[in-house]
Amino acid sequence: MTSKDELKARVCAEIDRQAERIVAFGDEIMRNPETGFREHDTARRVIKQFVDMGLEYRSGLAGTGVKARMPGRSRRRTVSILGELDSLLISDHPYADPGTGAAHACGHNAMAASMLGAGLGLQPVMDELDGDVVLFGVPAEECIELDWRMALREAGDLEFMLGKAELIRLGEFDDIDMALITHTEGAGDPLATMSGTANGSLIKRVRFVGRSAHAGNEPWSAVNASKALTLAVSAVDAQRETFRDSDMVRISHLITHGGEAVSAIPGAAEMEMMIRARTVEAMEDASRKVDRALRAGSVALGAEVEINTVTGYLPLVPDEPLVDVVDANSRDMLGDEHVLRHGGHLGSSTDVGDLGRVMPVAHPFAASGNDAPMHSNGYFVRDHVLAAVNPAKFMAMSAVDLLADGASGAEEVIRDSGPKLGRDDYVALRRRLDSVRRYRGDEE
Ligand SMILES: [Zn+2]
Ligand SMILES: [Zn+2]
Structure with missing residues (x-):
């Protein structure tokens, strides 16, 4: 039997042989950005690669997702290697x-x-692995363009606002056991960071409705919706000291x-809010306090308030047994001194947190050659x-560890990662966090 080390050496040699193609593909996507659920052209570019590799694929998943399965010699477990498809919106970015x-x-x-790179490396050794590898281009990781996504939701084209959440709901992760x-x-340095937790988030779309009137002639006839909103924001600010540091709200x-x-007292005022926290419980606690503050603004002015709460991301907690596998391979490849095991807790969010509710996930980071802040107009992959x-190498090497020798590595990860939610329970959790509430401020 071929040893795992021998398989990994072959995988890495193939990735090196294909390095130019991998780099060119990354550059091509960078120069043709598309935002979430609109990545039609990006998906076509991924499909072209799948076709060149001779892979069968499925497309149009949650709108734009694409998925190709590479079968092993026996099919005991399935490891997915994911790649995001979507961009942000930053119009003064050099590659906008x-x-x-x-x-x-x-x-x-x-x-x-x-x-793509991990797939290219693994393809020649698939008939020596006891499980399948799924290459999955996933849409809409960034939580942006909410008005448009809400309209899609109202039209019944999607239910959840983020790609992986929607794909889980649609059952597109049912045939996958774990994801990298x-x-x-x-x-860089570090050249790679193996693990870190991240906040979850709730979105609120808030609308205050009062009564408009001439601001000079008869302001007494008005109910100023804008003042109800600013009072509510002050009440939210008054809550901030009640949050525990450890909850990262x-x-x-x-x-x-x-x-x-300016000559008309506003009869309506609107805002978008994002509430982030480290646990679902802390998200719900902060959400309750924010709703109370919004009602305070409405009561003070006698305005109505409608609060539409939509689940964004669930908090990310990577599965350390799976991270252990990626960690060992990264150190072999990059050297101990260039790999950081724990990156700490991020105030930002990712829908890999959602995926981690239903299966083991590892979500490492790799250097990009660019020190500008992410989500800024200076950040792009240099x-x-x-x-x-x-990362193509350390993810592909990890897939070998998980799927070679009867897929015993994958079995261990599943056993040691602890219980996960089934799809129905996951969907129910997200739906429980969603709500539409209306309050009248003038009720006694
Ligand atoms: Zn981002
Ligand atoms: Zn990102």
């Missing part, structure tokens, strides 16, 4: 699409390339409508060898 403002300011182009996905990070708001003319070729 001039028409849409879409830009790869989160490095997801390299994630699509590392998925590598995000980009800073310039972040509450952000953006006033999207505050009135139309070095696709660091950001795509390296």
Whole structure:
């Protein structure tokens, strides 16, 4: 029997042989950015690679997702290697699409390339593995363009606002046992960071409705919706000291409508809010306090308030037994001194947190050659060898560890990662966090 080390050496040699193609693919996606659920062209580019590899694929999953299965010699377990497809919106980014403002300011182009690279490396050894590998290009990781996504939801085209959440709901992860996905990070060192937790989030779309009137002639006839909103924001701020540091609560708001003319007291005012926290319990606690603060604004002015709460991401807790596998391979490849095991807790979020509710996940980070803050107009992948070729290798080597020798590595990870939610329970959890509530401020 071929040893795992021998298989890994063959996998890495193949990835090296294909390195130029992997780098070129990452660069091609970077120059053709598309935002979530709109990645039609990006999906076509991934499909072209699958076709060149001779793989059968399924497409149009949750709109734009694409998935190809590479069968092993026996099919005991399935490991998926994921690549994001979507970009952000930053119109003054050097690689922004001039028409849409879409830009790869989160490095997801390299994630699509590392998925392809891992697939290219594993393809020649699949008939020596006891399980399948699924290459999965997944849409809409960034939680943006909410109005548009809400409209899709109201039209029945999607239920959840994020790609992986929607794909889980649709059953597209039912045939997968565990997932590996590598995000980009800073310039490096470290060249790779293995593990870190991340906040979950809830979105609120808030609308205050009062009564408009001439601001000079008869302001006494008005109910100022904008003042109800600003009072509510102050009440939210008064809550901030009640959050535990360890829960990492972040509450952000953006006033999207505050009135139309200074001579007319606004009869309606709107804002978007994002509430982030480290656990579902802390998300719910912060959400209750925010709702109370919103009602306070409505009571003070006698306005109505409608609060539409939509689940964003669930908190990320990577599965350490799976991270152990990726960690060992990264150290073999990059050297101990270039690999950081724990990256700490991130205030930001990812829908890999959602996936981690239903299966073991590892979500390492790889250097990008760029030290600018992520989501800024200066952040893009400068070095696709660091950001795509390296993770292609350590994810593919990990797949060998998981699936060779009767897939015993995968069995161990499943056994040691502890219980996961079934699809129905996961969907029920997200639906429980969603709500639409209306309060009248003038009720006694
Ligand atoms: Zn991002
Ligand atoms: Zn990202």
